[in-house]
Amino acid sequence: MTEADPLAMKATVVLDKPSDWKKWLFLRKDGAERNQLWMYVDPSLSNDQVKKIESERPLEKEPQDFCTRRLPQENEEISILDLTDKEAAQYELWLKVFIRQEAVWLKKERALRDFNHEISRTIASRHIHLITNCPTAYDQLKTLKKHLCPSTSERNYQLRVHYQSMLSQPKRGNLDSWFEDWIETTRLMKEAALPEVAGNRAQEDFIQAVQGLDDSWATQQLTELVRKDQNEAPFTAISELVAEYRSHYRRVRPIASSLGTFATLGLAPQQEKGEKDQLPTCLDGKKHRF
Known part of the structure; x- marks a missing residue:
């Protein structure tokens, strides 16, 4: 190199x-x-x-x-x-x-x-x-x-612990990195053949994790997952499911997702000075600091 x-x-x-x-x-x-x-x-x-x-x-x-x-x-x-x-x-x-x-x-x-x-x-x-x-x-x-270089058992343990931490919904400003985390971690866990991601378990966990962000989307996907399971039909792969929700979230909440990206980059717009510096109305009917 x-x-x-x-x-x-x-x-x-x-x-x-x-x-x-x-x-x-x-x-x-x-x-x-x-x-x-x-x-x-x-x-x-x-x-x-x-x-x-x-x-x-x-x-x-x-x-x-x-x-x-x-x-x-x-x-x-x-x-x-x-x-x-x-x-x-x-x-x-x-x-x-x-x-x-x-x-x-x-x-x-x-x-x-x-x-x-x-x-x-x-x-x-x-x-x-x-x-x-x-x-x-x-x-x-x-x-x-x-x-x-971690041993196989150490690596698997680290993956399991990290996977459990991903099940909690992050702050909106960290959504992009959270999505990437889901894709990478589940890929590594599948390579290690860990039972936590066997079948559609990872997809179900992801759907439940985003339910607080979009209950309607999560309910629709969960219903579809159950139907596919009953028919023994394949469900959307976890990486595709994450990408699908990411695109959906940006469409239905463009302002929130943009602000989240800006916040991640440290570029979130500041409050308007007028809002930040609003002063209470005094008994004399005027606004002043003292």
Whole structure:
């Protein structure tokens, strides 16, 4: 990954705690794969399986390696001028191929050094000590995985706890992030085959969670879900259901949803000064502060 990598600049995740690991590793893997580097740094591979870039560097040769008419004497230096026309042609052909191969290798080696920098740049400073004695990016990822990658049971527990927190309706200003949370968390739970999202359980939980925002929509969807369950027909996927409600909410409550977005960005309009500074009417029939 190069320092100018647009993905790294637009979507940087700092690895600070175990819950950051999956997103952080995804971004690192994405950058590495675009430079054909993942097979050199993949922390899931053993030390024997991971590729070593040092072993792939093209080997240099000297003109004397192409001299076939006689063996050079000890300490004798042979230049291209000492070669026959045939030997010189072979040397020049090899040199052209070598220059191209070395350029490719140097580019990959430079990208790997940039990737090394990307690791140290995107982990919390309190974890830097973990990788100070790791000479390669592979060693660094392996060490970080050991300390910060949650076990399957830990990950599942975190997902369950977070899922329970999503069942509570958020403040209106955080609705967009809440919708995204529903999509991502239920996807991860389905990948982990957790029973909380089996069948239509996640859809039912989401419908009940938004009932306080729009009882009419929730009642309609819940009725449809029950009907589909009775007929053993598939119901709308949770990601599509969330997207459908998000679109519905923006249509029926455009002002509220806009204000919610502005509030999330810190751009909510302030109260009119006249409303904010309204003064009570005094006994003398005038308005004044004292």
